Amino acid sequence: MTDGGSEEPLTGRAFRLHPLSVPYRIVENGIGLVVVALFVGIPAFGAIRGFLGVGLAVALAAGIAITVVAYGVAYYRRFEYELTTDTFDIRSGVFARREREIPLRRIQNVDISQNVVQRVLGIAELRLETAGASGSEAQLQFVGEERANRLQAEISRLSRAGDDGEPAEETERFETVFEITDRELGVLALVSADAQLISILFVVGSVFMPALGAIVDAEWFFGFDAGLTGLLGPLATLVGIVLLGLVYGVINATLYYGFTLRRGDEELRYERGLLQRYSGTIPLSKVQSLTIEENVLARALGYASLEIETAGGSGGEGGENTSQSAVPIAERSRVLELANSIEPAGEMTFERPPKRARERYAARYAGVVLLLTGLLYGVQTVLDVSFYWWAPLAALVLVPVAAHLKWKARGYYVGDDHVVTRNGFWVRQLKVVPYYRVQTVLSTETVFQRRRRLGTVTIDTAGSRSLVGNDAAAVDVSRETVERLREQVAGALYDSLRRRRRAAEGRGASTATSSGTTTPDGNG
Known part of the structure; x- marks a missing residue:
């Protein structure tokens, strides 16, 4: 059955894609062929025309176009999908037939x-x-808009039914x-630029741009006094920072325009986007952890974002990200309130690493500054170009401050039901993990941690x-804390699992009692 009316049942029958998917895919693939033809096809056509003649060359081009159209029609006719009470089945393939059955209980997110x-x-x-999938397990390109919304709701409903059997x-x-x-x-557009990238661009531009200005003759290029050469680096970098901020602002404004988050008993649903519209589901029963993130500018303004991580999967739309953005930007108090409504961690008091960890950070930063200075001196010596190779040494006075800020940004908290870690100065991430997950x-x-009797608990x-190594971690804690924290989290995990098992058994016994209630004549 084609993708047509909206009232027919979604389960128990096979459907095809929307008929408009045929011309859309043909045009989409045709645009790619046109781009290739502009760069490769015209010279190739000239060579083929010289070898086969104009008539055969035109016939070959027409044959390619007919093949694209025929493949699009065949793909549509050979693609079927069917929703059952337990699985989502897909049968596809033009030349090689492929059949897939996706258990509904394994589905994490349904995105449109x-x-x-x-x-x-x-x-x-x-x-x-x-x-566990590295990307989307299945894609339907394309179905009717109303059909997509109905499938999203029905798949979510049936997958929830598979969680507890009811x-x-x-x-x-x-x-x-x-x-x-x-x-x-507007705040999202302002704070979305990467502060680390901006600082790196500023340092690199300040060091290299004066040398570049001397090479291109800044006096001739700008028509001003040659003293402008010394200002070329910082000015060009500042212009680049402004342009970078504008680009980030425009992109994020279009991606999160109209963002709305709605909550039901079993899942969250979001919608967002101006040019590219997205909607998706986040099942609450499959939440693994929460991440509250704030870069240095957002933190100064009192704003933060919230990301919800589900089990495995590629996350995001089309694998764009490894988690779902529940709140792209909001006042920090609102973000914490929503996070507590999902995973009630309560008030958190963080324990920082020992103060000797700052020595490690200071040694690391000083080493980076000295290494950069040596590299710049080597570049000047080899290329025989004069520039401020010693400029990075000025950053040595900032090393103690940077080490202190890094130490201050780290910490961990062990609660009754959750463990929470905090890391990062430029981009601070606060991760909330329930023990049962x-x-x-x-x-x-590491070698450097061992010298100062430090360690990391992940x-x-x-x-x-977790697939990309971005787990919650208590970094640079004392060796004694490592052992205590590891045993404490492991013990809390088993206690949490035992409590959840007893609660599940209690619900099961209550259900069995209510279903086994007898009637007055003694029949169940």
């Missing part, structure tokens, strides 16, 4: 995306992400818990950030 053209045509792309409600009530304002969108607790010591979960 639409660009401007797709919204005009009334079609959308549906992506299914599962635990049927989920036909309709779930949602309430809006966050809606981005124009002011917050912990997979392993690792302790490590709390690994089944989340997607």
